[in-house]
Amino acid sequence: MYIVQIASECAPVIKAGGLGDVVYGLSRELEGRGNCVEIILPMYDCMRYDHIWGLHDAYKDLWVPWYGAAIHCSVYCGWVHGRLCFFIQPHSEDNFFNRGCYYGCDDDNMRFAFFSKAALEFLNQSNKRPDIIHCHDWQTGLIPVLLAEIYKYNGMEYQRVCYTIHNFKHQGIGGGETLAATGLNREAYYFQYDKLRDDFNPFALNYMKGGIVYANAVTTVSPNHAEEARYTEVGCGLGHTLHLHQDKFTGVLNGIDYDFWNPEIDRYIPTNYTYEDFEQKIYNKKALRERLLLDAADKPIVAYIGRLDNQKGVHLVHHAIYHALSKGAQFVLLGSATEAAINTHFHHEKEFLNNNPDVHLELGFNEELSHLIYAGADMIVVPSNYEPCGLTQMIGLKYGTVPIVRGVGGLVNTVFDRDYDQNLPPEKRNGYVFYDTDNYALESAMNRAIDLWYESPDEFQQLAIQGMKYDYSWNIPGAEYLKIYEWIRHRG
Numbered sequence: 001m002y003i004v005q006i007a008s009e010c011a012p013v014i015k016a017g018g019l020g021d022v023v024y025g026l027s028r029e030l031e032g033r034g035n036c037v038e039i040i041l042p043m044y045d046c047m048r049y050d051h052i053w054g055l056h057d058a059y060k061d062l063w064v065p066w067y068g069a070a071i072h073c074s075v076y077c078g079w080v081h082g083r084l085c086f087f088i089q090p091h092s093e094d095n096f097f098n099r100g101c102y103y104g105c106d107d108d109n110m111r112f113a114f115f116s117k118a119a120l121e122f123l124n125q126s127n128k129r130p131d132i133i134h135c136h137d138w139q140t141g142l143i144p145v146l147l148a149e150i151y152k153y154n155g156m157e158y159q160r161v162c163y164t165i166h167n168f169k170h171q172g173i174g175g176g177e178t179l180a181a182t183g184l185n186r187e188a189y190y191f192q193y194d195k196l197r198d199d200f201n202p203f204a205l206n207y208m209k210g211g212i213v214y215a216n217a218v219t220t221v222s223p224n225h226a227e228e229a230r231y232t233e234v235g236c237g238l239g240h241t242l243h244l245h246q247d248k249f250t251g252v253l254n255g256i257d258y259d260f261w262n263p264e265i266d267r268y269i270p271t272n273y274t275y276e277d278f279e280q281k282i283y284n285k286k287a288l289r290e291r292l293l294l295d296a297a298d299k300p301i302v303a304y305i306g307r308l309d310n311q312k313g314v315h316l317v318h319h320a321i322y323h324a325l326s327k328g329a330q331f332v333l334l335g336s337a338t339e340a341a342i343n344t345h346f347h348h349e350k351e352f353l354n355n356n357p358d359v360h361l362e363l364g365f366n367e368e369l370s371h372l373i374y375a376g377a378d379m380i381v382v383p384s385n386y387e388p389c390g391l392t393q394m395i396g397l398k399y400g401t402v403p404i405v406r407g408v409g410g411l412v413n414t415v416f417d418r419d420y421d422q423n424l425p426p427e428k429r430n431g432y433v434f435y436d437t438d439n440y441a442l443e444s445a446m447n448r449a450i451d452l453w454y455e456s457p458d459e460f461q462q463l464a465i466q467g468m469k470y471d472y473s474w475n476i477p478g479a480e481y482l483k484i485y486e487w488i489r490h491r492g
């Protein structure tokens, strides 16, 4: 099959979070199974050019219709760790992708409407006719809309779209100006409730809703989150739309790319290890402590890695730091906040804790350091308010770093409580789960983990090894996506 992924991120060249990991890892798996995969991305000024090999111009004169005129774009092409990627660079005063950031601009809706239009225009003009277009999140929600309403009539009749939602919170809600810009025009038509009109703001269009309505298949990133999105508030108002389109909506648990996230071969950690020589992990703990100037005491290290925002349960992340310290553990945090108030809060925390030899807060994005933390820590805490899938607990498991998670979304599908899981025998359990959002719930799970580390180190090690034995690779999800692609190719 010929598959084109269209997304706003692809790790490690463009990575703000888990979306990038998924686009890369899934593409690699699909290619490994004999499919032809290409990835179309925006050409941001701030992406990691050092991860692109053989960058060259692939298509010089792409003219993308925009507001009745056209914007001139160049399309570059190169390999990102073996994956063939096309980068679209528009030349216009808007400077859509030369902002020194991936997201967070006032005109994000316009930026990604343009990207969606340009990606389809590129496919069309360069005569690429993939069997499947797989697009992701709100940034590419207009792709299935544009395909069905415009490009289908311009030679792209047989292309089918799979649309994956990684986060319902950000939907691309905005005014109707994108309709005129992208050539969709007919406001009255698109402002219908069964098309793109937002269910809660009658004056706004909703890209993600458009993606759900028009795509041939819609997925989210875990089975449990697919249920939550339909029936609870974590669908952020799209539950009704999902219900109407339930026949084509499903949850596919993400995988982890074990070529990249694997302590056996990880290039960013000083000592490689597997579950068979688990005792080698200690050298990474030592290295982590040396790097972050932590005390070399006989204490467990609890880690948090992730964005610092409301989704991730920042109040509990904050509490986890102090609770770990009070229980005689060390704490390492690697995270960045886009919200000013949260950012300021954690900077104050960092200053306050600066001289404490048992804690280190690293505020910013650091891919290399994240590997060392996964390898060096004993436990990883994921106290999310909601979590469509969650990759950090799965990476933690692979590195023998025991996850302590809140029982929501994909965390429920991947972490099984050592003491209380009802469905699995003890030798299959792999972490700790708590449910409430208050401090006590988190504390009780952390206490159980930290107490086991101190009181029964052998049993703690056994738990970590059980986690390492889980297979959360792309193998199974890769096959599931191929089934979905086949299904929409034949069903339409």
Ligand SMILES: Nc1ncnc2c1ncn2[C@@H]1O[C@H](COP(=O)(O)OP(=O)(O)O[C@H]2O[C@H](CO)[C@@H](O)[C@H](O)[C@H]2O)[C@@H](O)[C@H]1O
Residues within 6 Å of the ligand: 016, 017, 018, 019, 021, 022, 166, 167, 221, 254, 305, 306, 307, 334, 335, 336, 364, 365, 366, 367, 370, 387, 388, 389, 390, 391, 392
């Ligand atoms: N400061 C930092 N420095 C270095 N690396 C950092 C970092 N902060 C985060 N990361 C890395 O980014 C990834 C984050 O994965 P998450 O599952 O938390 O994704 P996120 O919530 O962004 O995305 C959404 O999409 C993903 C993918 O579908 C879903 O798993 C998730 O539930 C959903 O919210 C991990 O690889 C982590 O190591």
